[in-house]
Amino acid sequence: MLNSFQTSGNSPGPERCRVGILGFGTVGSALARRLTGPRSIPSLELSHICDRRARDKRARQPQPIAELAWTDRFDDLLAADVDVIVEAVGGAEPAVEYVRGALLAGKSVVTSNKLVIAHQGPALLGLAERQGRQLRYEAAVGGAMPIVRALGDGLAGEQVTRIDAILNGTTNAVLSRMDADLCSIDEAVADACARGYAEADPSADLDGVDAAAKLCILCMIGFGLRVQPAQIDTRTSARILPEDFRKAGLRGGTIRQLAHAEYDRDRSTLVAWVAPTFVRGDSVFARATGPENAAVITGAFAGRITMTGAGAGGDATAVAAIGDLIAIARDRAAIVPVPVLTEPETIKGLTDLKLAEAV
Structure with a gap:
């Protein structure tokens, strides 16, 4: 059984946690609306969006979202000064490689992708632990049901x-x-x-x-x-x-x-x-x-x-993803123990x- 998340004891101060979204579909767009809307989360700052159709999608967004940094290159997102990448691409591949690449680049990851966790969860959790980063996946199962x-x-x-x-x-x-x-x-x-x-x-x-x-x-x-x-x-x-x-x-x-x-x-x-x-x-x-x-x-x-x-639906999944983002923002140095299976x-x-x- 997984153990509870272990806190570091020397968490950083109250700086806002910078977030990048990978994949601007149903989940990614719902999350962006929440993080830029009038009832946004004070501890979270959405700064970057990566999507293979970034130009077309950006043109259709309201001002707060359109003014963010957009790119169609994953490498640009890895090079950005974001603390957490939310993987909302869907499918097992290339999502697994995206999550692995984000962790190797020193980013924590929140994913709504059940296939990533079902197929490669233990290996990716082990990588996150070795990197001193977090991989959280409440949004992968059950929507808003925690x-x-x-x-x-x-x-x-x-x-x-x-x-x-x-x-x-x-x-x-x-x-x-x-x-x-x-x-x-x-x-x-x-x-x-x-x-x-x-x-x-x-x-x-x-x-x-x-x-x-x-x-x-x-x-x-x-x-x-x-x-x-x-x-x-x-x-x-x-x-x-x-x-x-x-x-x-x-x-x-x-x-x-x-x-x-x-x-x-x-x-x-x-x-x-x-x-x-x-x-x-x-x-x-x-x-x-x-x-x-x-x-x-x-x-x-x-x-x-x-x-x-x-x-089901982007709003319900965004609730779970935001919960994971808040948990990371509270203690960015927390360690998520790898499950012993x-x-x-x-x-x-x-x-x-x-x-x-x-x-």
Whole structure:
């Protein structure tokens, strides 16, 4: 399990922490608006933006953002006098190399990229520690639902045994719309796209690929396990029909895409999967609608702990990223311990092809 962040004891004074954003898409633009708006964060100063279409995007921005330093060259961002780079590019590559390059250049990094952490998180955290810098990734899982910090810090004294969660806001928006209106999945996807919750191709969301990467990160933090996304059993939600919701309703429940992980430490056995799941109508998962995320963390000592929060959209992700930026600004010399990970001897998925059920 990850330990709490260790402070240095000799933090710098109250100078503003200078921030550069890498990638000016949904997350990057939402973060820029927050950091330059009327309710900006006093301890943070956004000074640089790097995007491969910097010229075009800069021309469409309001004055506070347009007046920042813009570049389409990552090397320019590395050479700038920023303390932290927020990686908001998306995808595993070249994002992993961007994060590695930023750390090697002496910058701390905040990332919203679950693929970077799921595939290369331990190695990059080790590099950050050796460089005396920080790599924080609350924004990579759960949007505004602070599950990374909850597992890594708040529950550091717990022995987590099980995690059940809605981790993909896009799929939850689609399924909850089908639940409410008994519409087709194509109609629900179109509605999610119109509201800014889904990409034009939501297959990675509906097929469970996105949630599987996030579940790997939670297994790393909560169980101290090294698990790759390809090892997580995934079942698509793209084939769910209105009739499935009618049948679930007759049973007193509904359907949500759940990510499930349960670890038996004595047997070194992990059960992990992402699948469309029947949930009871009175559960926290059934009550999660639209892009909301929800999680139930079960521990050996404290029992069940529940949290919810907006899980899709730039504004929700920006909330998590700003939390990480503030943590770095408070103590720029803090050390984030590298997680000590083991590999489970056995990884199991769903036992059959039927709809999973939350228990």
